Amino acid sequence: MRGKFITLEGIDGAGKSTHLAWLAEKLRSRGLDVTVTREPGGTAVGENLRELLLDRAQRMHPETEAMLMFAARREHLDKVILPALARGTWVLCDRFSDATFAYQGGGSGVAWDKLQALEHWVQDGLQPDLTLYFDVPPEVGLRRVSGVRLPDRFEQERDGFYRNVREAYLRRAREFPERVQVLDGTHSVSEIQKELESIIASHCV
Numbered sequence: 001m002r003g004k005f006i007t008l009e010g011i012d013g014a015g016k017s018t019h020l021a022w023l024a025e026k027l028r029s030r031g032l033d034v035t036v037t038r039e040p041g042g043t044a045v046g047e048n049l050r051e052l053l054l055d056r057a058q059r060m061h062p063e064t065e066a067m068l069m070f071a072a073r074r075e076h077l078d079k080v081i082l083p084a085l086a087r088g089t090w091v092l093c094d095r096f097s098d099a100t101f102a103y104q105g106g107g108s109g110v111a112w113d114k115l116q117a118l119e120h121w122v123q124d125g126l127q128p129d130l131t132l133y134f135d136v137p138p139e140v141g142l143r144r145v146s147g148v149r150l151p152d153r154f155e156q157e158r159d160g161f162y163r164n165v166r167e168a169y170l171r172r173a174r175e176f177p178e179r180v181q182v183l184d185g186t187h188s189v190s191e192i193q194k195e196l197e198s199i200i201a202s203h204c205v
């Protein structure tokens with residue numbers, strides 16, 4: 001039987017890593033074979049592209065960024081995600097295409113239809129079976145990541161960027177209501193875990 005493909009999405013500090021680790025354990029304890037991976041990255045080529053993409057010293061056009069994200073994704077699908085699903089392994093992925101629509105589309109202004117064209121090219125209709133989107137206001141995510149109470153000037157400037165990223169994530173959730181489950185990421189970790197249990201029970205097993 002084919003494995004399930006589950007992606008986790010949200011702005012930085014939304015809680016993706018926290019819930020991904022928990023979810024992987026939960027599924028493994030049910031005897032499922034689970035692969036945990038992330039984007040950009042997950043393959044040798046993808047990790048090289050990740051280094052380039054996350055290097056602050058590199059200044060690139062947002063469309064270049066979007067194309068490199070999808071290039072890394074093409075490798076990831078070919079080398080990791082599709083083979084795992086085919087052998088019955090579940091794939092939990094920290095970010096996938098919704099992140100490109102959110103960051104490069106919403107955040108950096110790349111046209112939605114250009115991203116849809118890249119998505120069609122690379123994924124040819126393939127979408128995750130389930131996407132868990134952890135929704136938090138930018139100030140909550142930034143505070144969690146920086147560990148301070150009040151954002152500094154730099155973070156305030158970034159706040160506008162993250163507001164647009166969040167709006168674009170919510171747009172994707174409206175476009176794919178069956179696939180994308182919106183969770184309130186400001187709830188406590190244990191409350192969210194309870195919600196996750198029922199989502200997994202109703203969607204996947």
Ligand code: ADP
Pocket residue numbers: 010011012013014015016017018019144145185186187188189192
């Ligand atoms: P992401 O992977 O989305 O960037 P993390 O899972 O690394 O986010 O979480 C960022 C920080 O916020 C971590 O210190 C984590 O312990 C904390 N955190 C995650 N989820 C919650 C939550 N629901 N409530 C309070 N703190 C949280």
Ligand code: TYD
Pocket residue numbers: 011012013016038039040054069094095096097099100101103104
């Ligand atoms: P990472 O440190 O992995 O973020 P986190 O641990 O918070 O998930 O960095 C990934 C960064 O890349 C993050 O800022 C979001 C960004 N990104 C995009 O801009 N577009 C994309 O398509 C993807 C997958 C990630």
